[in-house]
Amino acid sequence: MSPPSSYPPRLTRLIDALRRLPGVGPKSAQRMAFHLLERERDGARALSAALLDALDNIGRCTQCRMFCEGEGCRYCSAARTETGQLCIVEGPADLIAIEQGTPYRGRYFVLMGRLSPIDGIGPDELGLPRLSEQLDAGWVRELIIATNPTVEGEATAYYLAEMGKARGIRVSRIAHGVPMGGELEYVDAGTLAHALSGRTSL
Amino acid sequence: MSPPSSYPPRLTRLIDALRRLPGVGPKSAQRMAFHLLERERDGARALSAALLDALDNIGRCTQCRMFCEGEGCRYCSAARTETGQLCIVEGPADLIAIEQGTPYRGRYFVLMGRLSPIDGIGPDELGLPRLSEQLDAGWVRELIIATNPTVEGEATAYYLAEMGKARGIRVSRIAHGVPMGGELEYVDAGTLAHALSGRTSL
Missing domain, CATH: 1.10.8.420 (RecR Domain 1)
Structure with missing residues (x-):
């Protein structure tokens, strides 16, 4: 209207x-x-x-694909490269959320989407050739996959994990489970199943 | 933040x-x-x-105080003046709502607020001297007051009504009552009291 x-x-x-x-x-x-x-x-x-x-x-930063201004990307500094950690997120807002909410100060790679063949979004649209180059460069010791726990996000995570493993890089996925402050009674079954299977020893 | x-x-x-x-x-x-x-x-x-x-x-139109572009105000045309009707509303959105939702095609006066002495909004801030000039010009035969049915809106309506009556102009207030499609059971008491006291003969 x-x-x-x-x-x-x-x-x-x-x-x-x-x-x-x-x-x-x-x-x-x-x-x-x-x-x-x-x-x-x-x-x-x-x-x-x-x-x-x-x-x-x-x-866009040519390295991490995050929004960036002329003077060079603040998320791709040498200090961050030295951590050997590369965190993959779906979008800029996810990067900002991790940057603000966690002490993580490694590098990032922003997909600007997720794999979704039905919408014509494949590895090229997500810049995965560029990611391959970075993984091949040798500085990445841990690949942290922080895509969303949706169907497409999980499929993307699987694809990314294969990319890392093929190069002998340690691959991790952020934990999914009961949110802090949440109550078991009100958490959905899928989350609860994830929380149980992903239990950690104390 | x-x-x-x-x-x-x-x-x-x-x-x-x-x-x-x-x-x-x-x-x-x-x-x-x-x-x-x-x-x-x-x-x-x-x-x-x-x-x-x-x-x-x-x-702003110098006559009706509505937003207006260079070429002259579409709401202050000679044809609208001929109706002899002047509708007073609180804001531009109210004017648009009446224009879109009703067959009214008379002139308007937009207060851009309502009387609220506690906030320092008096007759001058609402352009009432300008309204006086228009009422004195003699073309207004009916003053239709369409301020909101809030405390300030009602006070403003009372003030405006006095302005009209002092000049012998017919003054009317838009009806307040049960909204179309509403159910008596769920209408608040104030609205229902208004609806009863403002009943019309069939």
Whole structure:
């Protein structure tokens, strides 16, 4: 549903543009447009400039495929390479979550997706040839696979594990089980089965 | 909470700018930024341009205070003036809702707020001197008050009604009652009391 023609044309254009943001429908876009025009003109100008600046200056790191600015990728530093650890995640948000929530300070590889042949996403789309080169370079001692525990994520993890094992690299998968603070009674059966089979000795 | 420093600076700036949109928190802003950079670069560029264009070209109508573009306000046309009706609403979204949902095609006056002395919003902030001029101009035969049925909205309606009555103009208030499709059993007592006292003869 496009906004009705009762708006002035430039307002229609702004509302349409705001609707391209994820999770923003016609009503939210209208509210955003009115809010920006009524009370946040400075914010709107800042947003416009930040968008252009980001588009023009944020690219992809050729090593880890994370978003990166001109001055070199902060996640591919020599210090991180020295850890010998490479953590594979599906997307930038996963990298940020690990970086913020854990003491992990090794390197990353961002797939920007997961294997999904039905959608035409194969190894090439995920940059796996580039990953192969890095594994062949010899500095990786542990491959940590942190794809999501979904069907595609698990299939991707299996594929990645084979890539590591074929080169004699130690491969690990992040643990899946009962979340901290969760209650067994309310955890789904699949998670509980994972938690039991993945039990660790104390 | 500002986004953590683990982002590249331009990404931080973009996420901060997106958070100024209403209803967008840190997680949503991050998701929006990643989405735009990953999959919607065209959309991001369009949004940036639409924002600038809107800021530079959308102003306020001097008559009705609605957003308006250079070519003159579509809601203040001579044809609408001829109806002799002036509908007063609190905000632009209210105007659009009436315009879209009803056959009303008279003129409007947008308060851009409601009387709220505690927040320093008095008659001047709502442009009521401008409204007085219009009422004095003589073309208004009916003043339709469509402020929201909240405490401030009702107080504003009372004030506006006095303005109209002092000039001998017919003043009406939109009806409040049981919403269409609603069930009496589930309607709150205040609405039900309004519906009963505002009953109309058949």
